[in-house]
Amino acid sequence: MQSESGMREVRARLATARAVTVLTGAGISADSGVPTFRGADGLWRNFRAEDLATPEAFARDPRLVWEWYNWRRELIATKKPNPAHYAVADLERRLERCWLITQNVDGLHRTAGSQKLSEIHGNIWKVRCTRCSRVDENREVPIAILPSCAACGGLLRPHIVWFGESLASEDLARSYEALGRCEVLLIIGTSGIVYPAASFAPVAKAAGAFVVEINLDPTPHTELVDVSLQGRAKDVVPELFS
Numbered sequence: 001m002q003s004e005s006g007m008r009e010v011r012a013r014l015a016t017a018r019a020v021t022v023l024t025g026a027g028i029s030a031d032s033g034v035p036t037f038r039g040a041d042g043l044w045r046n047f048r049a050e051d052l053a054t055p056e057a058f059a060r061d062p063r064l065v066w067e068w069y070n071w072r073r074e075l076i077a078t079k080k081p082n083p084a085h086y087a088v089a090d091l092e093r094r095l096e097r098c099w100l101i102t103q104n105v106d107g108l109h110r111t112a113g114s115q116k117l118s119e120i121h122g123n124i125w126k127v128r129c130t131r132c133s134r135v136d137e138n139r140e141v142p143i144a145i146l147p148s149c150a151a152c153g154g155l156l157r158p159h160i161v162w163f164g165e166s167l168a169s170e171d172l173a174r175s176y177e178a179l180g181r182c183e184v185l186l187i188i189g190t191s192g193i194v195y196p197a198a199s200f201a202p203v204a205k206a207a208g209a210f211v212v213e214i215n216l217d218p219t220p221h222t223e224l225v226d227v228s229l230q231g232r233a234k235d236v237v238p239e240l241f242s
Contacts, residue, residue, distance in 0.1 A: 006229055010212050013212075014091075017182075018095070018097060019184075020182055021099050021101065021178040021181075021184075021185050022101065022188065023188065023190060025190020025197070026103070026104065026189060027190060027216060029104050029108055029189070031232055032085070034106050037049045052068050053162045055164060055165060056164075062146055066147070066158075069158050070141075073143065074141055084234045085109055087237045088109065088188075097181070099118070099182075100117035101118045101200070103121050103190060105123055118174050120167050120197070123160075127157065130154050130156070175200070185211045185212065186237075188215075188233050189214065198220075201225060202224065211226050212228075213225040216232065
């Protein structure tokens with residue numbers, strides 16, 4: 001189901017829903033000008049993101065990895081939330097049972113006002129100590145290289161889930177809880193092909209949720225969802241609540 005009939009159906013569902021879960025990916029931040037940092041956009045000094053965002057790369061050359069993250073932080077620092085980010089934050093304020101699951105690490109949802117969220121891939125504005133595991137926010141741009149922990153002096157790393165690492169168990173548990181109880185699941189700007197996010201739509205659907213996809217192009221979940229709306233998140237998402 002698409003177009004105006006799809007929009008009407010989604011608006012009607014959201015108007016009566018008591019519990020809504022939102023899943024967002026790179027597409028919502030692309031509308032704010034945030035690069036994907038993967039594929040062609042991920043090249044930096046002839047390195048791909050997949051070459052740098054690993055525990056092995058950090059162990060081998062932490063200075064190089066931090067230089068890359070400084071470059072990313074400087075780029076993201078110039079970006080602002082767009083109308084889709086603000087629409088999601090407004091939904092949270094209007095619903096007691098609303099939870100946001102984001103695959104993005106740019107922190108734009110928090111800047112827009114979202115507070116009930118799981119940043120399942122981490123947050124580029126947070127650092128974690130490799131010795132004592134303390135997590136702190138650090139918005140210094142550029143961050144000092146090599147940064148050290150204020151508590152124990154250990155080397156800090158970006159608080160990001162790198163390739164080959166597992167997602168935090170508490171984030172996964174909170175996400176699956178929200179998926180299992182929601183009446184509506186909004187999937188915004190993500191193809192949902194990377195696990196565990198690839199399982200989120202089927203889990204919510206099996207629990208009885210009405211599942212809506214908003215993306216520029218069809219995805220592997222398009223045949224599964226109840227409504228698929230194609231377009232830019234910044235244009236489509238605010239229309240759902242107008």
